[in-house]
Amino acid sequence: MVKAVxxxxxxxxxxxxxxxxxxxxxxIIVRFQGGANAGHTIVNDYxxxxxxxxxxxxxxxxTTSIIGNGVALNIPVLFKEIQDIVDRNVPMPKILVSDRxxxxxxxxxxxxxxxxxxxxxxxxxSTKSGIAPFYSDKYAKIGFQVNELFEPEKLKEKxxxxxxxxxxxxxxxxxxxxxxxxxxxxxxMEYRQMIEPYVCDVSAYLYQAIKDxxxxxxxxxxxxxxxxxxxxxxxxxxSSTLAAYGAIGAGIPPYEIKQIITVVKAYSSAVGAxxxxxxxxxxxxxxLRRRGGDGGEYGATTGRPRRMGWFDCVASKYGCRxxxxxxxxFTVLDVLGYLDEIPVCVGYDxxxxxxxxxxxxxxxxxxxxxxxxxPGWKCDIRGIKTYEELPENCRKYIEFIEEQIGFPITMxxxxxxxxxxxxx
Ligand code: GDP
Numbered sequence: 001m002v003k004a005v006x007x008x009x010x011x012x013x014x015x016x017x018x019x020x021x022x023x024x025x026x027x028i029i030v031r032f033q034g035g036a037n038a039g040h041t042i043v044n045d046y047x048x049x050x051x052x053x054x055x056x057x058x059x060x061x062x063t064t065s066i067i068g069n070g071v072a073l074n075i076p077v078l079f080k081e082i083q084d085i086v087d088r089n090v091p092m093p094k095i096l097v098s099d100r101x102x103x104x105x106x107x108x109x110x111x112x113x114x115x116x117x118x119x120x121x122x123x124x125x126s127t128k129s130g131i132a133p134f135y136s137d138k139y140a141k142i143g144f145q146v147n148e149l150f151e152p153e154k155l156k157e158k159x160x161x162x163x164x165x166x167x168x169x170x171x172x173x174x175x176x177x178x179x180x181x182x183x184x185x186x187x188x189m190e191y192r193q194m195i196e197p198y199v200c201d202v203s204a205y206l207y208q209a210i211k212d213x214x215x216x217x218x219x220x221x222x223x224x225x226x227x228x229x230x231x232x233x234x235x236x237x238x239s240s241t242l243a244a245y246g247a248i249g250a251g252i253p254p255y256e257i258k259q260i261i262t263v264v265k266a267y268s269s270a271v272g273a274x275x276x277x278x279x280x281x282x283x284x285x286x287x288l289r290r291r292g293g294d295g296g297e298y299g300a301t302t303g304r305p306r307r308m309g310w311f312d313c314v315a316s317k318y319g320c321r322x323x324x325x326x327x328x329x330f331t332v333l334d335v336l337g338y339l340d341e342i343p344v345c346v347g348y349d350x351x352x353x354x355x356x357x358x359x360x361x362x363x364x365x366x367x368x369x370x371x372x373x374x375p376g377w378k379c380d381i382r383g384i385k386t387y388e389e390l391p392e393n394c395r396k397y398i399e400f401i402e403e404q405i406g407f408p409i410t411m412x413x414x415x416x417x418x419x420x421x422x423x424x
Contacts, residue, residue, distance in 0.1 A: 002216045002252065003259040004243035005329075007223025008319030010270035011241075012297070012306065013263040014331035014413060016040025019056040019219050021418050022261075027214040028064045028206070029057035032249030033239040034221035035072030035104060037129040043294060043416045046090050053078045055219050058085060058093040065093050066202055069100035070239060070249020072134045073146065075191040097195060098202035098251070102143040106187060107166055107179055108133040114174040123273070127302050135238035146199055149192040156185050203251025210256055218246035218257065224319035232361055235274025243323050262325040262407070264316050266333040266397075268309035269297045275364040278309035278345035278371075285309075292335050294416035310371065312345040313404035318358030320407045328405070330398060331413035334420075339376040342397060345369040346404060356404075374400060382415040387424050 005022065007013040020042050023029060036052035043049075044059050053074060057063035067073060078097075086092055108130030115133070116123045126132060137143045142162050148155050159181050167178045209216060224230060226237045239245070243262075247254040267288060270276050280288070285308040289297045297306040320328060336342055347354045348367035359367065377391035384390055390398075390412075402409045412422040 002256045004218040004246045005261045006220035006243045006323050008262045008264045008316050009223045010225050011222035013265045015263045016042045016056045018329045023057040023060050026217045028216045029055040030066040030068050030218050030250045031055045032068040032246045033070045035131045036074045036077045037127040037131045054081050065095050067097045068250040069098040072104050073101040074104040079194040095198045096200040097198040099147040099199050101146050104130045104134050132238045206252050224322050230322045232274045259326050260324050261327045262320050262323045263329045265331050269306040277367045278312040278369045310343045317405040325407045327410040328407050329411040330409045334382045334414045341373040343371045346372045
């Protein structure tokens with residue numbers, strides 16, 4: 001059976017924790033999109049880890065961790081991540097990397113930084129991991145798949161060809177040092193050594209695994225609103241963040257995905273630029289940021305302070321719908337225990353008209369939040385194990401949001417740990 005764990009919003013919903021928790025009963029965990037630009041934070045018996053490329057299942061001896069063809073594979077980052085966890089006494093995980101995954105090239109990272117520099121104030125707030133230049137090249141058909149590392153002669157020839165175009169941009173647009181084909185080739189040969197033990201025909205492997213009745217989990221990065229088609233374009237990421245893309249980015253039939261667990265956070269946070277209707281500022285935001293997540297709302301990859309906001313029913317309803325949600329995992333609820341009243345965004349006012357339908361970007365930028373105050377519960381709910389034991393106002397908050405978004409909240413996360421979960 002195949003499940004997907006994905007985000008409904010701007011990312012950082014706590015997907016890593018939910019995946020880690022579900023991993024106990026999972027045989028195979030697959031990353032199907034994105035790259036090392038975002039990360040998951042996971043707290044378990046080995047310590048606290050920030051993973052960028054590895055799936056969250058690497059901490060279990062029984063799981064196989066897969067990097068699917070849809071991922072932007074940064075080989076040295078992956079290599080270092082494996083090294084880091086092994087150095088901290090986690091047993092060497094079983095890892096497979098799709099032979100069709102494409103590689104983030106050193107120049108993708110350079111181009112990402114150069115373009116942000118060129119755009120200056122108008123930049124997208126990229127993490128400069130090379131993701132946008134990587135996916136541009138993939139779809140321009142000048143990317144490099146892992147399998148190409150094993151045909152060095154052809155690889156060299158293609159490198160020479162691709163570099164011509166890159167060097168024209170470097171010279172005339174960015175005024176930066178040019179690329180050297182021989183040096184790049186040597187780097188790729190080092191990548192080959194690093195990746196060789198893990199390379200696999202992943203779609204064939206998963207085809208067999210599905211036949212054998214294995215439990216497979218597709219792990220998404222970021223969330224619905226960062227999807228290039230359905231999100232807040234152009235302030236989006238460069239690969240699809242939707243569960244549907246899991247079929248493509250892993251190489252399995254779409255009808256095999258039976259459960260779509262959409263992770264929704266009890267308040268909002270976002271990184272990077274773009275419209276964020278329920279955003280809050282000043283002391284109110286600082287306090288939520290400081291108390292948020294596990295040790296504050298700061299980017300797992302960049303350490304950047306996240307933008308903060310109240311729960312957004314409009315964005316979350318849409319985010320859940322576009323994912324094809326079967327279950328909502330409602331996370332980080334414990335953080336809200338300090339508030340007397342909890343504002344929730346229940347509608348968008350666009351030019352005087354209130355809507356609960358998430359609009360396209362131009363309209364979104366004009367939207368003002370319509371807020372409703374919910375009573376707080378003013379206590380710490382960590383450690384509570386059953387739904388009935390939650391304070392009444394806390395249950396009212398959950399049930400109100402469930403009604404607004406229109407998808408069943410079947411899991412409630414009330415702490416960062418693996419076991420801080422309440423099933424409904
Ligand atoms: P992801 O990219 O969606 O996995 O999100 P992050 O890595 O940003 O995770 C959000 C943060 O919240 C991490 O530091 C988690 O350890 C933490 N976290 C996840 N669930 C909960 C929860 O229910 N309560 C609290 N307090 N922290 C949580």
